[in-house]
Amino acid sequence: RKEVEQDPGPFNVPEGATVAFNCTYSNSASQSFFWYRQDCRKEPKLLMSVYSSGNEDGRFTAQLNRASQYISLLIRDSKLSDSATYLCVVNQKAAGNKLTFGGGTRVLVKP
Amino acid sequence: EADIYQTPRYLVIGTGKKITLECSQTMGHDKMYWYQQDPGMELHLIHYSYGVNSTEKGDLSSESTVSRIRTEHFPLTLESARPSHTSQYLCASTPGTGGFGYYGYTFGSGTRLTVV
Numbered sequence: 001r002k003e004v005e006q007d008p009g010p011f012n013v014p015e016g017a018t019v020a021f022n023c024t025y026s027n028s029a030s031q032s033f034f035w036y037r038q039d040c041r042k043e044p045k046l047l048m049s050v051y052s053s054g055n056e057d058g059r060f061t062a063q064l065n066r067a068s069q070y071i072s073l074l075i076r077d078s079k080l081s082d083s084a085t086y087l088c089v090v091n092q093k094a095a096g097n098k099l100t101f102g103g104g105t106r107v108l109v110k111p
Numbered sequence: 112e113a114d115i116y117q118t119p120r121y122l123v124i125g126t127g128k129k130i131t132l133e134c135s136q137t138m139g140h141d142k143m144y145w146y147q148q149d150p151g152m153e154l155h156l157i158h159y160s161y162g163v164n165s166t167e168k169g170d171l172s173s174e175s176t177v178s179r180i181r182t183e184h185f186p187l188t189l190e191s192a193r194p195s196h197t198s199q200y201l202c203a204s205t206p207g208t209g210g211f212g213y214y215g216y217t218f219g220s221g222t223r224l225t226v227v
Contacts, residue, residue: 034215041150043201043218087154089215098144099205099216103153 001026004090004102013078013109020074021105023088032091033064033071037084038104044087047073078109114138117202117219124192124226132187132222134202143185144216145169145177146201154201160185192226199223 006023013019025033033050048055050062050071061074075082088102115136124130136143145158146169156169160179174196175189185204189196203216 032215036215041199041223043221044154044216045218046215049215098156098159101154 002103003027003100004088006088006102006105008103009106009108011105011107013075013082013107015078015080015109015111017078018074018076019078019107020072021086021107022070022072023102023105024068024070025088025090025100026069027090027092028066028069030069030090030092033062034089034091034099035060035062035071035073036087036089036101038087039084044101047086075107078107080109080111083107083109115202115204115217115219117200117222119222120220121223122225124224126191126193126226128192130189130192130224132200132202132224134185134187134219135183136185136204136217136219137183138204138206138217139182140204140206140217141182142205142207143179144203144205145175145185145187146203147171147173148199148201148221150199158187192224194226197224197226 035047036044037047038044048057050064054063059076063072085104085106087104090100118133141162143160146154148154155171157173158177160166199221201221202219205216
């Protein structure tokens with residue numbers, strides 16, 4: 001079983017709609033959580049950190065559920081420019097603070 | 112503006128050649144990483160360093176080697192390139208923990224390597 005699992009998608013989303021997807025992690029000792037965005041043939045870029053209480057950044061909302069060991073990302077009012085692969089990333093202090101990346105969820109926003 | 116730089120961006124090279132992929136960061140980060148990623152596939156950690164003179168192999172076995180003689184510089188070397196080494200190589204760095212908890216990674220723009 002992978003340490004960080006994501007539905008690869010693609011999630012086909014009409015422009016203006018809301019899309020949400022989850023990521024599960026296997027190690028209960030995981031401490032920090034992030035969502036990264038990666039465009040085709042580009043480097044991953046930090047989208048947002050995920051805090052225990054949940055957090056919002058504009059149209060993006062991230063939630064953490066420690067009991068069920070998953071994090072979620074919700075995108076409201078989807079734009080064409082939101083089309084990308086979203087990587088779920090988990091940090092474990094015991095693993096030397098290395099980040100573990102999920103395989104990514106591909107989102108395609110269509111007009 | 113990126114504070115972590117990778118050169119070259121693209122490289123096409125013949126089988127058997129020795130190559131070095133450069134990665135430099137100006138942020139003073141101690142922790143640096145090399146990832147390998149094929150198109151549409153997952154990131155795989157191949158090397159990492161927690162500071163000068165510290166290097167470790169990552170989760171994916173790689174024929175490449177790295178060195179960390181200076182904090183800002185973390186080059187990756189392939190002694191004899193093969194077509195199987197064709198991939199994108201991404202360098203990343205982080206300060207690790209700080210006042211706000213753990214910081215994520217900042218990635219360079221990558222080197223797309225093709226071995227023919």
